[in-house]
Amino acid sequence: MAFTSDLWRAIGAIWASILDHPFLQALTDGSLPRDSFRFYVVQDALYLREFARALSLAAARAPEDEWIIMFNEHAAGALRVERALHESFFKEFGLAPGEVAATPLAPTNLGYTSYLLAVAYGAPFHEAMAALLPCYWIYWEVGKHLERTGSPEPLYERWIGTYASDEFGAVVRAVLEATDRIAERLGPAERRAMTRHFVTTSRYEWMFWEMGYRRESWPL
Secondary structure, eight states, X not given: XXXXXXHHHHTHHHHHHHHTOXXXXXXXXXXXXXXXHHHHHHHHHHHHHHHHHHHHHHHHTOSSHHHHHHHHHHHHHHHHHHHHHHHHHHHHHTOOHXXXXXXXXXXXXXXXXXXHHHHHHHSOHHHHHHHHXXXXXXXXXXXXXXXXXXXXXXXXXXXHHHHHSHHHHHHHHHHHHHHHHHHTTOOHHHHHHHHHHHHHHHHHHHHHHHHHHHTOOOOO
């Protein structure tokens, strides 16, 4: 059985909580306040900048040439393709790029990106891969799940379509395949370390929805 199947089982309760989160429920039925979505897409754009850095750090330590290429291409894609999506949202909200870039990271966003960068910089490549994987995989699964019903709000429907797309699915499948391939070379202790990082960043994914829903700010 593929190691990624074990990873997914390890986050069963987290995944159920993500699907039940009021942010995604309201996104689907169209009732999510636009201010909450605006807050979320700004923070997500800031997140992707740091996610791209983590991908590049992981690529530099990858043991296979194809993985060096893949993660560097994904880093570029995070800044180009998804940024284009976010910028289309920013136009809807009348936000200038400089205004977005000057926005401070919310506490959860800073915690999540700091964790990713620390693992990508200081941990073995297989651990970095596991820490990065939920951002790919959970968004794909969320997109496919929400696509079944869609959203009456065109802005939210566009967001859902991006992550449910075949193009994004192909990207995720490539990372899943790489994760299974590297796990075959590892012992139980190394796989446990991968699982620990995967579970941790999956928790951060739930926290990111919560952050957006509450429009989280610094208390002081």
